[in-house]
Amino acid sequence: MTILSTPHDTAPAIFAAMGNPKRMQIVTWMHDPTTHFPAQRDGDLVNDGICVGAIVTKLEVSQPTVTTHMKILADAGLVTSKKIKQWTFYKLNVETLHQAEAELKRLSSILG
Amino acid sequence: MTILSTPHDTAPAIFAAMGNPKRMQIVTWMHDPTTHFPAQRDGDLVNDGICVGAIVTKLEVSQPTVTTHMKILADAGLVTSKKIKQWTFYKLNVETLHQAEAELKRLSSILG
DNA sequence: TATATTAATAGATAGATTGTTATATAGGGA
DNA sequence: TCCCTATATAACAATCTATCTATTAATATA
Numbered sequence: 001m002t003i004l005s006t007p008h009d010t011a012p013a014i015f016a017a018m019g020n021p022k023r024m025q026i027v028t029w030m031h032d033p034t035t036h037f038p039a040q041r042d043g044d045l046v047n048d049g050i051c052v053g054a055i056v057t058k059l060e061v062s063q064p065t066v067t068t069h070m071k072i073l074a075d076a077g078l079v080t081s082k083k084i085k086q087w088t089f090y091k092l093n094v095e096t097l098h099q100a101e102a103e104l105k106r107l108s109s110i111l112g
Numbered sequence: 113m114t115i116l117s118t119p120h121d122t123a124p125a126i127f128a129a130m131g132n133p134k135r136m137q138i139v140t141w142m143h144d145p146t147t148h149f150p151a152q153r154d155g156d157l158v159n160d161g162i163c164v165g166a167i168v169t170k171l172e173v174s175q176p177t178v179t180t181h182m183k184i185l186a187d188a189g190l191v192t193s194k195k196i197k198q199w200t201f202y203k204l205n206v207e208t209l210h211q212a213e214a215e216l217k218r219l220s221s222i223l224g
Numbered sequence: 225t226a227t228a229t230t231a232a233t234a235g236a237t238a239g240a241t242t243g244t245t246a247t248a249t250a251g252g253g254a
Numbered sequence: 255t256c257c258c259t260a261t262a263t264a265a266c267a268a269t270c271t272a273t274c275t276a277t278t279a280a281t282a283t284a
Contacts, residue, residue: 015127015130015131019129020271063230070158085282094195108213134242174243179261197250200261
């Protein structure tokens, strides 16, 4: 979905999802998974994503709290999820970051 | 302040400020003041900014609510304010939008 | 099958956010 | 001075968020 077809409240949802220090931390870590997370047995850090447990360990909040944060990020389109065996792997969705970037670009370009 | 010297929780504050439909609406209007607001007697729409009353009229919430939203935007650095006579004029701060844009660019550039 | 692992869901709670009305403050004009 | 206009502040209500513990569900493994 391009910025042109974006419903009017999609952008606030993306910004709201990033507007939390814990979630910003998660997104920052996910940007460079191999430096921030240990290798996983049943899912590749880059191709499949990061499993919930790895985030729980680093973020130092409870597992349900991480699940909630991931749901907010997923609802905003900032991450996608994939289930392999008993794990759920979350991966950054760069498309949505570009979309937010375009929205900011629109607002920062003072024309008149 | 450049993105390099940005404290680690500045970015979430900016995104949180934009992560509300009403505030996003305000920022969008302020991006192009002359098309969205009537001319003002004691302050120029472009050079001085928009007065609170004009936003109250368009946003259709109470004046104190607008004042609260403007404070959140100002605290995040997204707008600056200037008092002329009994009016407070708010103006978009493009610097901060660029800062948020740079943060998104950083996160969307997958290097490894 | 019984147990361990992993994540999601349910339910509770403290605190933040968004909104209201009422009041205070500050400046301009009659 | 007295009143009007514009904004801010106070006090409060309703809703949302972030967090927890306990439980459930699903999958693996011994």
